[in-house]
Amino acid sequence: MSEEKWQTSITEIGPGKIRVRGYDIVEMMDKLSFAQAIFLILRGELPDEKQARMMEAILVSSIDHGATPPSVLGARTVMSGGNSLNAAVAGGVLVIGDTHGGAIEQSARIIQELALKEGSVEDLAAQLVADMRAAKKRMPGFGHRLHKTDPRTVKLFEIAATLDYSGRHTELARAIEAELEKASGRRLPINVDGAIAAVISDMGFDWRLGKGFFMISRVPGLIAHTYEEMTTQRPMRQLGNRNFEYTGPEARTID
Numbered sequence: 063m064s065e066e067k068w069q070t071s072i073t074e075i076g077p078g079k080i081r082v083r084g085y086d087i088v089e090m091m092d093k094l095s096f097a098q099a100i101f102l103i104l105r106g107e108l109p110d111e112k113q114a115r116m117m118e119a120i121l122v123s124s125i126d127h128g129a130t131p132p133s134v135l136g137a138r139t140v141m142s143g144g145n146s147l148n149a150a151v152a153g154g155v156l157v158i159g160d161t162h163g164g165a166i167e168q169s170a171r172i173i174q175e176l177a178l179k180e181g182s183v184e185d186l187a188a189q190l191v192a193d194m195r196a197a198k199k200r201m202p203g204f205g206h207r208l209h210k211t212d213p214r215t216v217k218l219f220e221i222a223a224t225l226d227y228s229g230r231h232t233e234l235a236r237a238i239e240a241e242l243e244k245a246s247g248r249r250l251p252i253n254v255d256g257a258i259a260a261v262i263s264d265m266g267f268d269w270r271l272g273k274g275f276f277m278i279s280r281v282p283g284l285i286a287h288t289y290e291e292m293t294t295q296r297p298m299r300q301l302g303n304r305n306f307e308y309t310g311p312e313a314r315t316i317d
C-alpha cells in the first residue's frame with residue numbers, strides 16, 4: 063500500500079540540486095540580495111525592482127532598537143543564565159508578541175479588513191477608533207514610549223511614496239493616527255510596526271506574515287546582543303527593572 067504524499071512548493075532538493083521556488087540556489091547566490099531571496103521564498107516569485115527596494119528598507123528598519131526592548135532583555139537574560147546562543151536567541155524571539163514586534167500582524171489584519179469596506183478612509187478610521195475606545199482596546203501599531211514621531215515610519219512612508227506603495231492601507235493608517243489624536247487628545251504616532259503593517263498590506267502581503275517580517279529583521283540584532291552579553295558581561299548579572307515594591311501579605315506562619 064503506497065503512503066499518501068504531502069506537498070510542499072517551496073524548495074526542491076536532490077543530490078547536488080537545491081531549487082528554491084524553482085530557482086537554483088547557486089544562481090540565486092550570484093544574482094540576488096538577501097532581501098530579494100526573502101521576497102522570493104515568502105511570495106513564490108522574484109520581486110521587481112520596486113518590491114526589492116521596499117523589502118530592503120522594511121528589513122533594515124527593525125534590525126535593532128537598543129538594549130531596552132523586551133525581546134533583547136529576554137535574550138540577554140537567557141544568555142546571562144548560562145545558556146547557549148541558540149537558546150538565548152529563541153528566548154528573545156519568544157518575547158515577540160502582540161505588543162512588541164508582533165503588532166505588525168494585528169495592525170495589518172485590522173487595516174486589511176478595513177480596506178475591504180466601502181467608505182472614505184476618514185469615516186472608516188473614525189468608526190474603528192470609536193469602536194476600539196468603546197471596547198477599551200489599543201490600536202496595534204500606534205504609540206511609542208520614546209519617539210513622538212518614529213523616524214523609521216517617516217522614512218518607510220517616504221520610500222513607499224516614491225515606489226507607489228502608498229495605497230489605501232497607508233492612507234487608512236494615517237487617518238487612524240489623526241483620529242486617535244482627535245479622540246484621545248494624545249499624539250499616538252504610527253510606530254515602525256504600524257508603518258510596516260501598512261506598507262506590506264499595500265504590497266499585497268497576507269497579514270499572517272506580519273510577525274515573520276519582524277523576526278527576519280530583528281534576529282540579527284538579537285544575535286548581536288546575545289553575543290555581546292556572552293563575551294562582555296558577567297554571568298547572572300542584574301538585568302531588568304528592579305524599581306518595584308512588594309504588595310503581598312505580611313510575613314505569616316503555617317500552623
Ligand SMILES: CC(C)(COP(=O)(O)OP(=O)(O)OC[C@H]1O[C@@H](n2cnc3c(N)ncnc32)[C@H](O)[C@@H]1OP(=O)(O)O)[C@@H](O)C(=O)NCCC(=O)NCCS
Nearest residue numbers: 161162163165200201202203204205206207250253254255
Ligand atoms: C507602544 C506602547 C506600549 C507605548 O506605550 P506608552 O507610551 O508607554 O503609553 P502607556 O502604555 O503609558 O499609555 C498611555 C495612554 O495612551 C493610550 N495608548 C497608548 N497606545 C495606544 C494605542 N496604540 N491605541 C490607543 N490608546 C493608546 C493608553 O491607553 C493610555 O491611555 P490612558 O492614560 O487613558 O490609560 C503603546 O503605545 C501600545 O501599547 N501600542 C500598541 C502596541 C504597539 O504598537 N506596539 C509596538 C511598539 S513599536
